[in-house]
Amino acid sequence: xxxxxxxxxxxxxxxxxxxxxxxxxxxxxxxxxxxxxxxxxxxxxxxxxxxxxxxxxxxxxxxxxxxxxxxxxxxxxxxxxxxxxxxxxxxxxxxxxxxxxxxxxxxxxxxxxxxxxxxxxxxxxxxxxxxxxxxxxxxxxxxxxxxxxxxxxxxxxxxxxxxxxxxxxxxxxxxxxxxxxxxxxxxxxxxxxxxxxxxxxxxxxxxxxxxxxxxxxxxxxxxxxxxxxxxxxxxxxxxxxxxxxxxxxxxxxxxxxxxxxxxxxxxxxxxxxxxxxxxxxxxxxxxxxxxxxxxxxxxxxxxxxxxxxxxxxxxxxxxxxxxxxxxxxxxxxxxxx
Amino acid sequence: xxxxxxxxxxxxxxxxxxxxxxxxxxxxxxxxxxxxxxxxxxxxxxxxxxxxxxxxxxxxxxxxxxxxxxxxxxxxxxxxxxxxxxxxxxxxxxxxxxxxxxxxxxxxxxxxxxxxxxxxxxxxxxxxxxxxxxxxxxxxxxxxxxxxxxxxxxxxxxxxxxxxxxxxxxxxxxxxxxxxxxxxxxxxxxxxxxxxxxxxxxxxxxxxxxxxxxxxxxxxxxxxxxxxxxxxxxxxxxxxxxxxxxxxxxxxxxxxxxxxxxxxxxxxxxxxxxxxxxxxxxxxxxxxxxxxxxxxxxxxxxxxxxxxxxxxxxxxxxxxxxxxxxxxxxxxxxxxx
DNA sequence: ACGCTTGCTTTAATCGTTTAAAGTGATAAT
DNA sequence: ATTATCACTTTAAACGATTAAAGCAAGCGT
Numbered sequence: 001x002x003x004x005x006x007x008x009x010x011x012x013x014x015x016x017x018x019x020x021x022x023x024x025x026x027x028x029x030x031x032x033x034x035x036x037x038x039x040x041x042x043x044x045x046x047x048x049x050x051x052x053x054x055x056x057x058x059x060x061x062x063x064x065x066x067x068x069x070x071x072x073x074x075x076x077x078x079x080x081x082x083x084x085x086x087x088x089x090x091x092x093x094x095x096x097x098x099x100x101x102x103x104x105x106x107x108x109x110x111x112x113x114x115x116x117x118x119x120x121x122x123x124x125x126x127x128x129x130x131x132x133x134x135x136x137x138x139x140x141x142x143x144x145x146x147x148x149x150x151x152x153x154x155x156x157x158x159x160x161x162x163x164x165x166x167x168x169x170x171x172x173x174x175x176x177x178x179x180x181x182x183x184x185x186x187x188x189x190x191x192x193x194x195x196x197x198x199x200x201x202x203x204x205x206x207x208x209x210x211x212x213x214x215x216x217x218x219x220x221x222x223x224x225x226x227x228x229x230x231x232x233x234x235x236x237x238x239x240x241x242x243x244x245x246x247x248x249x250x251x252x253x254x255x256x257x258x259x260x261x262x263x264x265x266x267x268x269x270x271x272x273x274x275x276x277x278x279x280x281x282x283x284x285x286x287x288x289x290x291x292x293x294x295x296x297x298x299x300x301x302x303x304x305x306x307x308x309x310x311x312x313x314x315x316x317x318x319x320x321x322x323x324x325x326x327x328x329x330x331x332x333x334x335x336x337x
Numbered sequence: 338x339x340x341x342x343x344x345x346x347x348x349x350x351x352x353x354x355x356x357x358x359x360x361x362x363x364x365x366x367x368x369x370x371x372x373x374x375x376x377x378x379x380x381x382x383x384x385x386x387x388x389x390x391x392x393x394x395x396x397x398x399x400x401x402x403x404x405x406x407x408x409x410x411x412x413x414x415x416x417x418x419x420x421x422x423x424x425x426x427x428x429x430x431x432x433x434x435x436x437x438x439x440x441x442x443x444x445x446x447x448x449x450x451x452x453x454x455x456x457x458x459x460x461x462x463x464x465x466x467x468x469x470x471x472x473x474x475x476x477x478x479x480x481x482x483x484x485x486x487x488x489x490x491x492x493x494x495x496x497x498x499x500x501x502x503x504x505x506x507x508x509x510x511x512x513x514x515x516x517x518x519x520x521x522x523x524x525x526x527x528x529x530x531x532x533x534x535x536x537x538x539x540x541x542x543x544x545x546x547x548x549x550x551x552x553x554x555x556x557x558x559x560x561x562x563x564x565x566x567x568x569x570x571x572x573x574x575x576x577x578x579x580x581x582x583x584x585x586x587x588x589x590x591x592x593x594x595x596x597x598x599x600x601x602x603x604x605x606x607x608x609x610x611x612x613x614x615x616x617x618x619x620x621x622x623x624x625x626x627x628x629x630x631x632x633x634x635x636x637x638x639x640x641x642x643x644x645x646x647x648x649x650x651x652x653x654x655x656x657x658x659x660x661x662x663x664x665x666x667x668x669x670x671x672x673x674x
Numbered sequence: 675a676c677g678c679t680t681g682c683t684t685t686a687a688t689c690g691t692t693t694a695a696a697g698t699g700a701t702a703a704t
Numbered sequence: 705a706t707t708a709t710c711a712c713t714t715t716a717a718a719c720g721a722t723t724a725a726a727g728c729a730a731g732c733g734t
Binding site for chain 4: 675679684698702
């Protein structure tokens with residue numbers, strides 16, 4: 001079944017291609033097309049089931065009305081939430097989202113970004129992977145409108161939409177202290193990511209501001225290559241210490257899941273023996289025996305802000321927009337009252 | 338920063354556009370381009386950081402090397418698994434995946450399919466939503482290569498890649514029977530989806546073949562609009578009956594999660610009081626107190642088969658490929674031994 | 675001296691749109 | 705009778721790539 005183009009409609013009706021284009025683009029009155037022809041053209045388009053070729057249109061217009069989105073890992077709940085929000089918001093602004101998952105790989109990230117640029121996306125929303133600074137700097141030079149989402153690099157002055165990670169961790173830690181916890185452990189990945197380091201800092205600052213003397217072993221840095229092992233040993237350390245911790249704050253949901261699994265296995269009661277607080281929620285929490293207290297990120301807002309920013313860049317070349325959003329502490333029953 | 342095109346390279350080197358195109362497409366020897374020019378052109382492309390405009394290329398070639406993928410809901414674990422598999426496989430075949438999520442909405446599904454076609458995807462991989470038969474028939478008429486994934490409509494003769502749902506449910510039910518269960522409940526959505534009905538049938542056939550007389554109330558049909566309520570009542574029914582059920586088989590992971598949550602809340606022991614078996618696995622199972630026995634779908638294979646099929650259709654117009662795959666029963670500890 | 679290769683390069687059409695500019699009758703004004 | 709205006713419609717040049725086909729020297733054979 002051959003594709004129907006403007007030409008086919010034009011021939012069918014017996015007018016020129018231009019006229020057809022005008023009518024189908026709603027410029028009928030502007031270009032003073034006779035009602036008669038306008039009508040015929042619309043009918044023919046309908047009959048022949050005309051579908052505009054966006055590729056041709058994009059080429060001519062030098063605009064694709066497409067935004068590229070690269071998430072870190074499609075398996076993260078964070079990613080699916082963001083994807084949904086971005087798609088919804090982009091649709092409102094009449095953009096389509098071209099989507100890719102870097103799987104936290106530097107190479108895949110670079111490939112994806114290039115593939116998207118080659119496809120002439122009008123702008124990019126990127127959740128950058130570790131060590132992608134050079135790639136980001138290249139992007140800035142190239143002039144493609146883009147915004148970093150969730151993660152940013154303080155040494156690079158780029159537009160970004162992120163959570164106020166410091167405040168989130170600070171507030172959560174403060175909450176634990178107010179609940180009477182004296183020795184709070186913090187589990188985080190061993191990482192160069194600024195947003196994760198900010199969580200460390202928020203935790204530490206909260207301790208300091210509450211006059212709690214931080215103990216080295218409270219901060220457990222987990223290698224992603226041996227998450228289960230490191231967490232197992234970490235929990236062992238904080239619980240078997242002379243003065244065992246009474247709360248564990250996990251810097252990500254994946255860390256929390258692994259931690260809770262271990263606690264489950266060894267029958268360590270939450271919050272009886274150990275209070276648990278997680279950054280982000282996981283579907284897995286649903287079947288834990290008690291609701292897990294966690295920090296909730298405003299995914300919809302993040303998606304909205306990212307789309308707004310990148311569309312602003314595309315349309316008006318607005319520059320320099322750094323958005324910082326607040327998370328919300330969702331109280332479950334995993335922390336001592 | 339202006340975009341660099343073939344023209345820019347041509348001017349920079351002082352040759353024609355054609356020559357540049359030949360060289361950058363690896364046709365240097367074929368077209369007998371002088372080594373000198375070839376060298377200069379490559380260097381210039383590098384220096385100017387040339388990125389081919391895929392839009393222009395696609396328009397000229399009438400081929401985008403893009404496959405459209407529409408999943409039912411990006412939040413399903415099934416969808417993310419499929420997406421990953423499809424992306425990986427498509428990449429091997431040198432295709433890019435354009436992706437969308439219908440959120441089980443008929444309208445969104447139609448919009449997405451149209452948007453993808455307008456963007457001239459070479460083929461489509463679709464997880465169709467309920468009642469999308471008309472849309473699928475339209476597609477067949479339009480001649481766009483496509484393959485249905487996971488779900489199909491027996492009344493429509495279309496290419497599809499699905500699980501052998503009947504066999505999967507049949508085998509799982511048989512397993513429960515072999516483990517000594519006498520009264521097995523089956524929870525499924527109230528649906529017109531053929532693949533889900535096949536699960537019912539597999540369950541029923543297994544009972545019959547094992548001479549177990551099916552009781553009406555064992556088959557619990559859950560409305561997706563009130564999943565929690567229906568499941569709550571359903572479990573109530575099967576457990577408070579004069580002859581209570583000793584096993585519950587859930588036709589999807591979402592049903593299983595809701596069921597397990599209820600069992601958790603009411604402290605009904607698995608598998609002590611009730612054995613549980615789920616179709617598909619959920620991340621949520623990770624934190625249930627025992628590993629959940631479940632049917633595992635071969636997502637990677639499904640993705641591979643779908644891409645193979647659609648690429649076959651695109652390249653050789655191979656027609657009529659119906660692939661049926663087998664699931665695997667992963668034994669946990671949620672069924673009585 | 676004339677055509678014929680050979681080796682390399684350019685010309686120009688094309689893909690399906692958009693859109694400024696020019697074209698075309700008919701009617702009205704001078 | 706000439707020109708201007710109006711109400712439409714068509715022409716044709718882009719957009720950035722691909723690729724037949726044609727062009728052009730230089731060298732060779734006769």
